[in-house]
Structure formats: structure tokens, C-alpha cells
Amino acid sequence: MQEPKFDVVVIGTGPGGEGAAMQAAKGGKKTAVIESYKEIGGGCTHWGTIPSKALRFSIYSMMEAMNNPIVRDMGVNINPTIGQLRASSKSIIAKQVTMRQRFYERNNVPVFHGTAKFIDAHTIEVDPETRIHGENIIIATGSRPFRPAGVDFSHPRVFDSDTILDLDFKPQSITIYGAGVIGCEYASMFRNLAIKVNLINTRAKLLEFLDDEIIDALSYQMRESGVIIRHNETYSKIEPRDDGVILYLESGKQVKTDILLWANGRSGNTEKLDLEKIGITPDSRGLLKVAPSFQTSCPNVYAVGDVIGFPSLASAAYMQGRAATRHILGAPDDLQLTDIPNGIYTSPEISSIGKTERELTEAKVPYEVGHSQFRSLARAQITGRAIGMLKILFHRETLEILGVHCFGPNAAEIIHIGQAIMKQPYPNNTLEYFIDTTFNYPTMAEAYRVAALNGYNRLF
Numbered sequence: 001m002q003e004p005k006f007d008v009v010v011i012g013t014g015p016g017g018e019g020a021a022m023q024a025a026k027g028g029k030k031t032a033v034i035e036s037y038k039e040i041g042g043g044c045t046h047w048g049t050i051p052s053k054a055l056r057f058s059i060y061s062m063m064e065a066m067n068n069p070i071v072r073d074m075g076v077n078i079n080p081t082i083g084q085l086r087a088s089s090k091s092i093i094a095k096q097v098t099m100r101q102r103f104y105e106r107n108n109v110p111v112f113h114g115t116a117k118f119i120d121a122h123t124i125e126v127d128p129e130t131r132i133h134g135e136n137i138i139i140a141t142g143s144r145p146f147r148p149a150g151v152d153f154s155h156p157r158v159f160d161s162d163t164i165l166d167l168d169f170k171p172q173s174i175t176i177y178g179a180g181v182i183g184c185e186y187a188s189m190f191r192n193l194a195i196k197v198n199l200i201n202t203r204a205k206l207l208e209f210l211d212d213e214i215i216d217a218l219s220y221q222m223r224e225s226g227v228i229i230r231h232n233e234t235y236s237k238i239e240p241r242d243d244g245v246i247l248y249l250e251s252g253k254q255v256k257t258d259i260l261l262w263a264n265g266r267s268g269n270t271e272k273l274d275l276e277k278i279g280i281t282p283d284s285r286g287l288l289k290v291a292p293s294f295q296t297s298c299p300n301v302y303a304v305g306d307v308i309g310f311p312s313l314a315s316a317a318y319m320q321g322r323a324a325t326r327h328i329l330g331a332p333d334d335l336q337l338t339d340i341p342n343g344i345y346t347s348p349e350i351s352s353i354g355k356t357e358r359e360l361t362e363a364k365v366p367y368e369v370g371h372s373q374f375r376s377l378a379r380a381q382i383t384g385r386a387i388g389m390l391k392i393l394f395h396r397e398t399l400e401i402l403g404v405h406c407f408g409p410n411a412a413e414i415i416h417i418g419q420a421i422m423k424q425p426y427p428n429n430t431l432e433y434f435i436d437t438t439f440n441y442p443t444m445a446e447a448y449r450v451a452a453l454n455g456y457n458r459l460f
Contacts, residue, residue, distance in 0.1 A: 009134030014042020016305025019321030178264030354403030370455020
């Protein structure tokens, strides 16, 4: 049996694993990665972020075409199948795999394909013929949709976020159980396809971690588009039938639709790792607890990405992988791991960074708010994308930027201007930057100047 030795062994090639492996290789460490799937890239590339966002773009492009007066006047009717809308994602995934494969080849990082199992704290079995020795090991195995007992996911009308992309027909109606990020994103996508959507939320509000004003805007736009939102509901039974699925709720309600998408929670991919051999015990959802350095209870074993839970973002996972490797290298802990921006691809998009009004109020921080409504921006009027807003939260006395929240087209891009200024040392991180900076006109970036002036005027 071969047993090559490495300084760093990374389990998983998603964003967290890639970030860890590239940082280790650049740091001069002999590095290897293990991947259980036939191709690299992890769930992010193959059945999560990339394919779902490619589908969203196809739907959005179709909507723009149908809303174009020229297309309408020509009498063109576009009614593509789900398969046709997904067609572009296959080529995108292939490009992503090829590009990322080159990263590993260029940095002399071998990829072992197989199911990783711990033999001891430094030895991993990849297959019956191969074991790998690692001085340090980084677990980046990601997560998968949580599947509760009693729900028949083998039924052709019951889906989770991994299987919904294989839908081979266009339903007339859908129930989405779970109104987290994934549930809200798919609710927007299916409603944009003129499919009737029932969004079942187990909590009192949508996406409670967001700023309240953004939550209200999202709820309004979803309801305005025709999505039926039911808050504070839990299911008692799911009954799949040949002609649809009936969701029975604890409140006594029954909701019948053509298909059901389960989008309530995720589980860490840890059950096949044999972690008990090294004294690590995942929680009830298979997630791993880590220290700020991303070390597990076994000092030479680290964990990053979705397998450790919140924030479960590809961007965060990549930085966590880098941070774990930097700890191994003994490098300074100077990566920006706080105030990570979120990007939520509903219609319109949502993105934010920093504190919410609720958090600042609870902390008794004297803050003020600056708003910019997209409907007042020339660029938004020109493009016909006037729904949305940008809000800046800043300290009343120092004018430091405390939070930026954006709801509208390209919000996930727009947010990075605010992020860049927030991260500057005082006094370069204040409202005055946006007031004194000249923005191209007309642009969406101009929203920062408008919001800054709006907030500044509230001080007097």
C-alpha cells in the first residue's frame, strides 16, 4: 500500500478546500487534496452556486426579453423548458472545472479521488490501496440539504436544493418549505417563470439576519410578484401523490401543489470521515465546532467552509481556508474575516455588510441613516431597473460607516464600494468620502453620494 507524505492534506475541492490548498502551496508546503466526486469544484461548482446562478441569469434574461416593447410588439412568445434554461450552466461548469484543475496542476498539488477516512490524526485512507500521511489536515467537505426522516425524497415530485436543478418538466405550482436564502432565491426564480409559489417560513420574518427595512422590501416585492408567504408554520406531514404533493401544516392548513422543494436546513458532510477515530464529534447536523484559528479539538486537524456552518458562503469559505493554512504557516492573522458581505440572489438582489439598525439600536450606538432610492437615479431610469435602494448607516458624531445595505439590481456588486471604504482606517472610512468623491454619471454607484448627502442632511 502506498502512503505518500505531505505537509498539508485538504479534504474537499470546493471554495474552502481550494483556498486552503492554494495558500499552502504558495507557502512552500507540500500539499495534496482529496476529492470524492469525479471532478473538482465541490458542491459550489456542480450542484449549488454556479448552476443555480446560471439558471437565475437565464430566467432573468428571458424576462428582460419578454418585457422589451420591441419583442412584445413583434408578437414573440418565449416559453422555454427548465432544461433549455439550464443548458448554459453545463458549459460554465466545464469551464470552471478546467480552470480550477489548472490551479492544482500549476501549483504541483496532486488530486486524489476517493472517499477520505481517518485512520489516525495524521493518516487518511483514500481507497483500499492508498493512504496519505498529513502533518496537518484541513476538512473542507461542505454540506448537503438536510433530509428529515419521513419525507420521501425518492418521489419524482419531491425535491431538495441539490435535485431541483434536475427538474425535467415545468410545473404550474410549487411549495417551498423553508424561507432561508436558498428558499427565497428559488421562490424568486420560479415566480419569474410564472409558476405559482407558496413559500412556507418556519420563522416570523424572512431572512431575520438582514436589516429590517431590507426584509420589509423583500417581503413586499415577493408578495407584489404573486408569491404567497406563510410565516410561523411547521409541517406535520408531506404526502406525495401522482398528481402533486400535499403539505400538511401543524396549524391545520393543507397546501397542494405540483411539486415540493425542501429548503429547510443543511447537514455537514462528515459521516464518512470516521472522525471518532481522532476524537472529533460533529453536532446533530454533522457540523464541526472550531476555534477562531479553525482548529478542531484535534490540534492538527482544521475545518473550514459549510462544514462548520454559518455563514455558509462560498466567499467566506475561501477566506476561511486561507486563514486555516496561514495559521499552519505561522503567518500573521491579518485576513479580513469579519463583516463578510452577503449576497442573496433574489429578485431583486440583496447584499449587505456591517451592522443593521436593530443591532446598533440594541448596542445604543448613536447612528444616522442615509437613503438613496434607485427610482431617483438616472442610470436606473435609463435601464428600467428602478426598484431598489441603498442605505448607509453611520455614526452621528464621527461619521464612520457602520453598515451598508443594498436591495436592487446588481446589489452584490454595488456593496463592494461600501465594503472598501468601511475597511479603511479612520478618518478615511467616513461618510465624507462619498460626499467628496466624484462618481461617473449616470451610474448606480452614484447611489452612494445620494445616500451620503441624504444622511448628512439629517444631522442638522
